Amino acid sequence: xxxxxxxxxxxxxxxxxxxxxxxxxxxxxxxxxxxxxxxxxxxxxxxxxxxxxxxxxxxxxxxxxxxxxxxxxxxxxxxxxxxxxxxxxxxxxxxxxxxxxxxxxxxxxxx
Numbered sequence: 320x321x322x323x324x325x326x327x328x329x330x331x332x333x334x335x336x337x338x339x340x341x342x343x344x345x346x347x348x349x350x351x352x353x354x355x356x357x358x359x360x361x362x363x364x365x366x367x368x369x370x371x372x373x374x375x376x377x378x379x380x381x382x383x384x385x386x387x388x389x390x391x392x393x394x395x396x397x398x399x400x401x402x403x404x405x406x407x408x409x410x411x412x413x414x415x416x417x418x419x420x421x422x423x424x425x426x427x428x429x430x
Contacts, residue, residue, distance in 0.1 A: 323347060324355045331359030332366075 323345040331338035335356055341353030367374075 324351060327352060327355040328359035328362070330361035331356040372417055 323342075324347065327338045327342040327345070327347065329340055338356045338359060339352055342355065347355070
């Protein structure tokens with residue numbers, strides 16, 4: 320019985336939608352399912368609130384970081400075009416050519 324309650328609480332730490340049907344499948348009463356799910360859900364929230372940064376740092380230190388040199392050359396140009404965007408004026412690629420559209424509100428396109 321204790322193992323079933325512990326299983327429901329453990330499932331609730333990660334996914335509450337799996338814990339409730341599992342509790343009914345184990346034949347637990349609805350009050351026990353509620354208490355086990357509540358305890359497991361709160362335990363998961365406490366662990367993620369207090370240890371989330373440490374867990375994230377542990378997994379991120381094993382991943383290689385992208386260096387600035389590996390970015391594509393067009394990346395910075397595209398960001399610059401987005402920053403300098405004027406309302407109603409944009410450039411698009413369609414049919415193998417570059418076309419520009421000016422909104423018609425007296426907007427000057429300088430592409």
